[in-house]
Amino acid sequence: MSFWAYAFMQRALIAGALIGATAGAVGVYVVLRGFSFIGAGIAHAAFGGVAIAVLLGMDPLWGALLFSLLVAWGIVHASRRGHIREEVAIGILFASSMALGVLLLGLVPGYQTDLFGYLFGNILAVGPQDLVASVALTGIVFVGIALFYKEFLLITFDPGMAEAQGFPAGALQGGLLSLVALTVVLSLRVVGAVLVAALLVVPAATAYQFVRNFHRLLLLSAALGVGEVVAGLIISFYLDVPPGPTIVLLSAALFGVALAARRR
Amino acid sequence: MSPVVELSDVWVELGGHPVLEGISLAVDEGEFVSVVGPNGAGKTTLLRVILGLVRPARGDVRVFGTRPWELGRGRARIGYVPQAEGIDPDFPLRVIDVVLMGRYGSLGWIRRPGTADRRAAREALELVGIGDLATRPIGELSGGQRQRAFLARALAAEPRLLLLDEPTTGVDPAASESFYELLRRIQERGVTIVMVTHDIGVVSRYVDKVACINRRLVVHGRPEEVLTDEALAEMYGCAALFFHHGRVPHMVVRRHRTFRRGEGR
Ligand SMILES: Nc1ncnc2c1ncn2[C@@H]1O[C@H](COP(=O)(O)OP(=O)(O)OP(=O)(O)O)[C@@H](O)[C@H]1O
Ligand SMILES: [Mg+2]
Numbered sequence: 058m059s060f061w062a063y064a065f066m067q068r069a070l071i072a073g074a075l076i077g078a079t080a081g082a083v084g085v086y087v088v089l090r091g092f093s094f095i096g097a098g099i100a101h102a103a104f105g106g107v108a109i110a111v112l113l114g115m116d117p118l119w120g121a122l123l124f125s126l127l128v129a130w131g132i133v134h135a136s137r138r139g140h141i142r143e144e145v146a147i148g149i150l151f152a153s154s155m156a157l158g159v160l161l162l163g164l165v166p167g168y169q170t171d172l173f174g175y176l177f178g179n180i181l182a183v184g185p186q187d188l189v190a191s192v193a194l195t196g197i198v199f200v201g202i203a204l205f206y207k208e209f210l211l212i213t214f215d216p217g218m219a220e221a222q223g224f225p226a227g228a229l230q231g232g233l234l235s236l237v238a239l240t241v242v243l244s245l246r247v248v249g250a251v252l253v254a255a256l257l258v259v260p261a262a263t264a265y266q267f268v269r270n271f272h273r274l275l276l277l278s279a280a281l282g283v284g285e286v287v288a289g290l291i292i293s294f295y296l297d298v299p300p301g302p303t304i305v306l307l308s309a310a311l312f313g314v315a316l317a318a319r320r321r
Numbered sequence: 322m323s324p325v326v327e328l329s330d331v332w333v334e335l336g337g338h339p340v341l342e343g344i345s346l347a348v349d350e351g352e353f354v355s356v357v358g359p360n361g362a363g364k365t366t367l368l369r370v371i372l373g374l375v376r377p378a379r380g381d382v383r384v385f386g387t388r389p390w391e392l393g394r395g396r397a398r399i400g401y402v403p404q405a406e407g408i409d410p411d412f413p414l415r416v417i418d419v420v421l422m423g424r425y426g427s428l429g430w431i432r433r434p435g436t437a438d439r440r441a442a443r444e445a446l447e448l449v450g451i452g453d454l455a456t457r458p459i460g461e462l463s464g465g466q467r468q469r470a471f472l473a474r475a476l477a478a479e480p481r482l483l484l485l486d487e488p489t490t491g492v493d494p495a496a497s498e499s500f501y502e503l504l505r506r507i508q509e510r511g512v513t514i515v516m517v518t519h520d521i522g523v524v525s526r527y528v529d530k531v532a533c534i535n536r537r538l539v540v541h542g543r544p545e546e547v548l549t550d551e552a553l554a555e556m557y558g559c560a561a562l563f564f565h566h567g568r569v570p571h572m573v574v575r576r577h578r579t580f581r582r583g584e585g586r
Contacts (some may be wrong), residue, residue, distance in 0.1 A: 066344065089409065089412060089413075091409075106347075160514065162432065200500075204431055206433070207425055207428070207431075207433060207434070208425075208430070208431075210422075211425055213505055214408070214409075214419075214422070215408060215422070217403050218401070218403065218474075219425075220374055221372050221374065221390075221399075221401045221403070222396065222397070222425055223393070223394075223396045223397075223426055224425075224426075224427030265413070268413065268415055269413040269458055270415070271413050271414055271418070274413050291353055
């Protein structure tokens with residue numbers, strides 16, 4: 058039977074395509090800032106929020122959203138105070154939030170922590186509700202990029218110049234990291250915390266092998282993201298293997314090919 | 322007429338340490354002033370004060386008659402060429418894209434650059450003499466070419482005041498000289514220029530005034546008055562070192578001043 062015959066596959070493919078486009082585009086900023094670990098950091102930090110939401114009987118999505126945004130702005134705040142570097146702030150926040158989440162979930166009687174599902178995603182878990190959330194989050198991210206295209210480009214290329222021209226550098230950094238946070242939340246259920254990081258880095262790095270024009274880089278990276286997630290999902294369906302790792306290995310392989318193609 | 326930049330008894334502290342102490346300095350319209358001083362003297366901080374990015378703990382700053390952090394859109398009248406520091410050489414932007422960024426300040430939020438902005442960017446690039454490099458990736462330029470590109474970025478905003486922070490670091494002497502010549506031509510268009518430099522000897526031929534700072538303002542005046550052994554020794558706090566070097570700029574200043582007049586500029 059064809060993969061399209063299953064409702065869960067349809068939902069997974071649509072959600073996956075949205076994730077691929079969003080992570081691909083946002084990933085360009087992440088890669089150009091040299092922030093490769095930020096995706097992983099925010100994704101793990103969101104776990105603390107998930108735990109609190111579960112404790113309060115809310116949709117974990119809200120907890121993840123709140124915590125990842127808090128962490129995004131926390132990183133900006135800590136690094137702008139000049140005392141610690143962004144990478145260090147990520148390291149501290151992500152480990153403590155993750156630990157908090159594990160401890161809190163231990164308190165819930167009879168709750169079975171689906172840590173594996175959180176880390177590696179679960180394609181079967183994409184319900185109609187999640188699809189609505191995916192569309193909304195994707196919309197916010199792309200509207201954000203379209204509106205503040207010039208501001209985000211400036212802050213990524215030359216934060217000092219942005220400041221000198223009167224743009225609030227901290228708010229712009231925070232805004233950009235908020236887009237990363239939204240992308241992470243959007244991706245958690247499908248590809249999981251570990252693999253979000255890959256989607257935020259690999260398509261952009263692959264596209265970078267081919268184009269050296271910022272605008273085209275955004276487009277190509279988003280397109281690669283869509284292609285890789287969709288192809289990965291379909292392959293995993295037929296081979297009956299977990300989708301998350303399939304997607305990541307597929308995109309890593311493509312990156313390897315791109316790199317080899319450029320060498321020659 | 323009030324000066325373009327006016328600092329009155331400006332005190333700045335950063336991280337609990339005094340960085341500028343009681344600086345009073347005025348730059349008149351159309352003047353070309355260079356700021357010299359040893360590493361850590363507070364030169365970059367001084368420019369950041371003029372830009373409104375650092376607020377003095379005491380004293381007053383006026384730029385175009387207004388406090389710089391209250392300039393708002395007027396900030397677009399200030400062009401800034403920052404001290405060369407780690408821009409990513411692999412960033413996927415062409416030279417013209419970087420120059421266009423100089424227009425962002427006057428565009429404000431959300432609005433995208435249009436035809437007029439593109440034209441201004443082009444003209445700025447032509448003016449600094451690298452119009453032919455417009456479509457090259459920014460990372461492929463040599464050090465001197467990149468400094469010109471950053472100057473073009475500052476000029477694209479059509480500034481009335483140009484602030485430059487060690488713009489010729491890593492640029493060979495001949496290219497530095499032609500860079501200063503270029504600044505002179507920009508000055509002739511009525512732009513006020515404040516340039517931080519370590520190139521004491523050479524620069525004195527091009528500028529109207531030199532301000533020597535080492536946290537305090539050591540001396541401010543015409544190069545031939547200012548660049549004496551005593552001033553340099555006081556500023557750098559190391560008389561022995563400048564016994565040799567101190568004389569060189571002094572001589573160079575005189576020789577070239579006469580030469581320029583003879584040339585009939
Ligand atoms: N953000 C900051 N926080 C704390 N101290 C600072 C900060 N920025 C600069 N300083 C200190 O202020 C002093 C002046 O720095 P500044 O960058 O203005 O020097 P400079 O004259 O431009 O030096 P250089 O020739 O090396 O560029 C230095 O001692 C520096 O350590
Ligand atoms: Mg400096």
